[in-house]
Amino acid sequence: MNEINEEKPEIIFAYTRKEALEDGELIDLSGLAKEAGFKYPVAVSRSVYEILEPTEELRASGQSFTGRAWDMLSVLRWSLRRSSAQDRASFAPLFLMNPRKSPEPVNLWAVCGPGDEAEPVITIMIQGED
Numbered sequence: 001m002n003e004i005n006e007e008k009p010e011i012i013f014a015y016t017r018k019e020a021l022e023d024g025e026l027i028d029l030s031g032l033a034k035e036a037g038f039k040y041p042v043a044v045s046r047s048v049y050e051i052l053e054p055t056e057e058l059r060a061s062g063q064s065f066t067g068r069a070w071d072m073l074s075v076l077r078w079s080l081r082r083s084s085a086q087d088r089a090s091f092a093p094l095f096l097m098n099p100r101k102s103p104e105p106v107n108l109w110a111v112c113g114p115g116d117e118a119e120p121v122i123t124i125m126i127q128g129e130d
Contacts, residue, residue: 016116017043017123026123029069036073038122040112045125048072051095051106061099068095076110076124087112090127 020026026043033042044052052072054063072093079091088111094103107127115121 017121018116029073029124032066032069033073033122036070037077038073040120040122041115042073042122042124045123045129047126047129048108048124051097051126057099058096061096063096071095072108072124076108080110 017026021028021043025046027046027049028041028043030038030041030043052068053065054068075091075093076089079089083089088109090107090109092105092107095106096103108124109127110122110124111130112120112122
């Protein structure tokens, strides 16, 4: 008969949110998110940050990091209001990726989960990241 080991499993590796922020894998947008009406800290993955940071060509067309981030947060707030899930939402803000083309949807998702101290935090990622 197999016995069930009731001891707590040994943690082999842990990568905290604080470490991810320090390493630049997550970028904190909590200040702007608070202005946009979010109550919890908000961070984006490096991939999302790279979409929000416009190229020089896009800057010349009037794009800015703050404007793109504000648009993303606004679409997320709207999506959260319509979502039936309590801890996650998929959304697709439109971003100008090429000044000679129309804005295109970028599939993102946000997860509200426990931070390093079990506090609620929001992380925004590209669909498929986790």
